[in-house]
Amino acid sequence: MMEALRRYAFRKFKASEQKIHELNYLFWECTTRCNLNCIHCGSDCSRDSSHKDMPVADFLAAVDTIGSRPPGLMVVFTGGEPLLRPDIELCGRELRKRGVKWSIVTNGHLYDARRHVSLLNAGMGALTISLDGLEASHNWMRNDSRSFQKAISAIELAASSSRLNFDVVTCVHQKNISELPRLMTLLVMKQVKAWRLFTIIPIGRAVRHPELSLTGSQFVELMEFIKQQRTSGPIDLKFSCEGYVGSYEPHVRDSRFFCRAGINIGSVLIDGSISACPNIDRSFAQGNIYTDNFYEVWQSRFQPFRSREWTQKGQCADCPAYKDCEGNGFHNWHGDKNNVLVCHLSKINQGAVR
Amino acid sequence: MGRKWLRNIVKGVSLTSALFVFQACYGTPQDLGFDFWIEGQVKSKTTGLPIRGIKVSVADGVQYEYTDENGRFGFFTEKVEGVKLQFQDVDSTENRWYQHRDTLLSVAKEQVFLNIELEEKK
Numbered sequence: 001m002m003e004a005l006r007r008y009a010f011r012k013f014k015a016s017e018q019k020i021h022e023l024n025y026l027f028w029e030c031t032t033r034c035n036l037n038c039i040h041c042g043s044d045c046s047r048d049s050s051h052k053d054m055p056v057a058d059f060l061a062a063v064d065t066i067g068s069r070p071p072g073l074m075v076v077f078t079g080g081e082p083l084l085r086p087d088i089e090l091c092g093r094e095l096r097k098r099g100v101k102w103s104i105v106t107n108g109h110l111y112d113a114r115r116h117v118s119l120l121n122a123g124m125g126a127l128t129i130s131l132d133g134l135e136a137s138h139n140w141m142r143n144d145s146r147s148f149q150k151a152i153s154a155i156e157l158a159a160s161s162s163r164l165n166f167d168v169v170t171c172v173h174q175k176n177i178s179e180l181p182r183l184m185t186l187l188v189m190k191q192v193k194a195w196r197l198f199t200i201i202p203i204g205r206a207v208r209h210p211e212l213s214l215t216g217s218q219f220v221e222l223m224e225f226i227k228q229q230r231t232s233g234p235i236d237l238k239f240s241c242e243g244y245v246g247s248y249e250p251h252v253r254d255s256r257f258f259c260r261a262g263i264n265i266g267s268v269l270i271d272g273s274i275s276a277c278p279n280i281d282r283s284f285a286q287g288n289i290y291t292d293n294f295y296e297v298w299q300s301r302f303q304p305f306r307s308r309e310w311t312q313k314g315q316c317a318d319c320p321a322y323k324d325c326e327g328n329g330f331h332n333w334h335g336d337k338n339n340v341l342v343c344h345l346s347k348i349n350q351g352a353v354r
Numbered sequence: 355m356g357r358k359w360l361r362n363i364v365k366g367v368s369l370t371s372a373l374f375v376f377q378a379c380y381g382t383p384q385d386l387g388f389d390f391w392i393e394g395q396v397k398s399k400t401t402g403l404p405i406r407g408i409k410v411s412v413a414d415g416v417q418y419e420y421t422d423e424n425g426r427f428g429f430f431t432e433k434v435e436g437v438k439l440q441f442q443d444v445d446s447t448e449n450r451w452y453q454h455r456d457t458l459l460s461v462a463k464e465q466v467f468l469n470i471e472l473e474e475k476k
Contacts, residue, residue: 025378076381096391096430103382117417121429125385160416163432165383198379240379255376265378277378329379 003250007324010256014326018263018306022070023298025260027267028059029278030088031080035109037143040132040171040206051270056091062268062294063098074126075102078278080270083110089122096123103127103165108154109147116157126165128196129154133176134183141171152190159191167194169240172222173212180225188234197226198240201342203279203334213342216350223348227251243332243344244325261330262286262305266298274298276305279331305330314339321345390461393428394468396421396441398450405452405472407445413438413456433461441470451475 031053034041063075075095082088082104095102103126104119111129119127132141135148142148158166168187172180180197187195199219200212214222223245229237230251239245239252241259249256261276262284269275273285274297284304287297304310311327316339319325325345327333332341377383396408404425411418412431419427431437437459443452452472459466 025376025381025384027378027381072384074384076378078381101385103385105380105382113416120417120431121419123389123391123430125387125389126382128382163387163389165386167383169380194383241376242379258376260376260378264376265381277380279380331379 006250007256010258011323014258017258017260021299021302021306022264023066023266023295024070024073024264025266026063026073026075027078027265027278028054028075029079029267029269030054030059030077030082030091031085032270033084034079034081034107035084036081036107036147038107038205039141039143039209040173040200040212041204053085054268054270054272056087056094058272058289059091059268060094060098062274062289063095063100065293065295066298067295069099073100075100077102077104079105081107081109083115089118092119092122092124101125106130106154107142107147108151111150111154111157113157116161120161120163125163127158128167128169129158130170131155131168131183131187132171134179134186137176137179140175141173155187155190155192159193166192167196167236168192169196169198171200171212172197172214173200174214174218175211177214177218177222180222184229184233184235184237192235194236194238196238196240197222198242199342199344201242201279201329201331203331203341214347216347216353218351219344219347220351223248223252241329243328243342244321246321246345246348248348249324257325259326259329262302268294276302277331281331281334281337284330284333311340315343315346316340319345388433389430390433390463391428391430391465392437392439392459392468393426393465394470396425396427396470396472398452399471399473405443405450407443408452408472409440409442409444411440411442413440435461437461439468441472443472443475 032051077088083106092102105128108129129151131151132138138148139145158164199214200206206212226237226239244257265276267275267278268289272288272290274287274294275285286301308326312322316322316327328340334341375384396405398405406421406423408421409418410427417431419429421427439457441455453475455472
């Protein structure tokens with residue numbers, strides 16, 4: 001009874017957020033160049049991207065269209081690898097002058113002591129570093145024999161700063177799921193306070209590696225691991241907000257599943273496209289900063305994100321959990337968009353049957 | 355507008371602040387910390403001229419910056435009680451040689467401007 005009430009209240013809360021449509025979180029895909037060639041990369045980045053990095057001034061001009069900035073608006077630099085750009089700090093200082101906080105997602109390769117200081121000086125306040133397993137499996141996934149050591153060095157630096165709200169993210173797949181307890185021990189030893197796990201969506205280069213997708217029983221194992229550690233574990237562990245996980249919802253995150261893409265989350269992509277999270281199918285772009293006013297687009301468009309009824313097709317058509325799930329994470333709708341790419345709930349059901 | 359009021363009330367009374375402190379699935383956590391902006395200029399007490407290359411650092415921290423050709427510096431640092439800044443001449447062979455100086459800041463503002471004068475070493 002109480003659970004049903006909570007679910008009902010949360011649906012109402014989501015509907016309200018969809019209507020308010022406040023921009024709280026803005027990704028900037030500042031480069032699609034990358035110094036790694038990870039086998040799971042959803043954005044298919046490369047060392048020599050065909051796209052030039054967007055000039056800082058162009059991005060700031062888009063930010064400047066936001067009239068009365070919502071309190072707490074934050075810009076997240078993503079890529080590619082943002083630290084390949086030497087002018088991240090310049091952009092960060094300009095954002096802070098405008099009252100906007102900022103953060104970066106990095107693979108850690110270029111995150112050395114000098115860059116750490118330089119980013120803090122420019123007002124960086126949050127950071128995410130990827131670590132995809134113990135040394136052998138991380139390096140396999142990252143296609144680089146030095147990657148693990150570099151990520152660990154970056155993690156040590158980040159963890160030493162009380163200013164940074166910092167977490168480590170790990171892509172969980174068939175080859176590293178058994179390492180999670182040992183990886184957790186390592187992170188705790190490195191003073192990491194927060195750890196976020198996610199699974200791999202078959203987009204970008206990950207399509208060519210089906211072994212990266214968890215089986216149903218492995219997915220249940222992952223949910224059980226997170227649930228157990230959140231009760232008694234030594235680290236703030238959570239599952240990412242990538243999808244709806246049914247009865248695990250109250251147990252694996254701080255809040256229930258709510259895909260805020262295009263509701264509170266926007267993006268400026270490498271070619272100027274205006275969209276939501278960068279891993280969403282590019283055909284959902286709502287405009288372009290080079291031809292449109294960014295904030296007008298945010299305020300007047302984004303209907304496919306704010307109203308998700310169109311996702312009630314394919315395996316979502318008759319799903320009894322649709323009201324809570326609403327088509328899963330938006331990044332699960334690619335290509336012809338006739339069906340959701342991954343249904344976490346059906347994975348759980350498959351895993352529970354075995 | 356009405357909905358925003360309601361949202362703010364819910365935010366205020368809710369014990370589940372996680373509703374509002376979200377992070378995108380492939381993004382970073384939100385920046386919930388506090389920092390402030392310190393800027394200033396370092397000059398010679400003797401000549402009144404700006405000094406380039408003075409290392410301005412936060413004591414007991416990792417952050418530092420060097421003054422530019424106009425003696426200017428500026429950076430964000432964590433808002434804690436009693437921030438001690440150190441001014442050190444670390445390139446004494448390049449221009450005149452100045453005495454080190456420490457300054458204690460009690461932080462109440464979002465930004466602080468400092469005019470620092472350094473004495474030459476005899």
